[in-house]
Amino acid sequence: MRALVLAAGMGERLRPLTDVTPKPMLELGGHPLIHYPLAMLRRAGITDVAINVHHLGSVIQHGLGDGSQLGLRITYAPEPVLLGTGGPLNGLRDFLGGDTFVMANSDTILDLDLRAMIAFHRAHAALATIALFNPANLDYYSRLEIDAAQRLSRMRLLARRDPLQYDDYPSRLDEGVAATLSPFMYCGVIVAEPAVLDLVPPKPPWSLMQGLFAPMVARAQSVFGYVHTGYFRTMDDLKSYDALKAEFASSPSPKII
Secondary structure (H helix, E strand, C coil): CEEEEECCCCCHHHCCHHHCCCHHHCEECCEECCHHHHHHHHHCCCCEEEEEECCCHHHHHHHHCCCHHHCCEEEEEECCCCCCCCCHHHHCHHHHCCCCEEEEECCEEECCCHHHHHHHHHHCCCCEEEEEECCCCHHHCCEEEECCCCEEEEEEEEEEECCEEEEEECCCCCHHHHHCCEEEEEEEEEEECHHHHHHCCCCCCCCHHHHHHHHHHHCCCCEEEEECCCCEEECCCHHHHHHHHHHHHHCCCCCCC
16 A cells, blocks of 8 residues: 655745745654654555655655655655645556555644554445544634545535635535534545546646545545544644644653654
8 A cells, every 4th residue: 555645835824934944844743744644654554655745845855765764665756836735646646556545644643543544444435535523613624524424425615714605515415414414624634546546637736625525525426534533733834833832842742653
């Protein structure tokens, strides 16, 4: 099994820090941020990993090398022009297309049991399984809604926050059905089958959710949600970065690396 870690973003909300250090290499708890998803993959036995790079990509490549010091084999996928969160899949079909594969964000810290998520994915014969989390305030995020069997029945992609506005997939849903669904946010990990690669838009740039998984949900294809109830943090801006550094400094870090 192989994986893709998404690390090409500009980290604009973390400037001026990201003017000189790419977001995946910012330090937290004594490690670069990207070490956390890489450790999650390694714990699940996944050691062949592709990492897409763009902004200050050479810093990431120099910092991680070939991955051998982390127990990994890293393949880099440079993007001279940003391809969007989904675009790397177009160029990595041969790398990822032989088996079930995993996609992970480089800026997410969580104690997800990835082996259990993969087992859930296979037990449900899913085309894709998306890790979900229930935050304190869901208004800040797109809403991924699952039924009692944990099948994704609707994605409400956040279009604007004030006032709240969503792009719905499917665009219409029976009110009675909608009332039975449970909403969550995406927390940065996806397990997918090679058949998903046949559904990707032909030309980047494109978004993973809007361009691939939301349309799959709208077509009632086999997309499931795996609810994570453990530790989960994401670093979105300078304020959240400072809060995370303070958290890690004041208490033992979770055993996730």
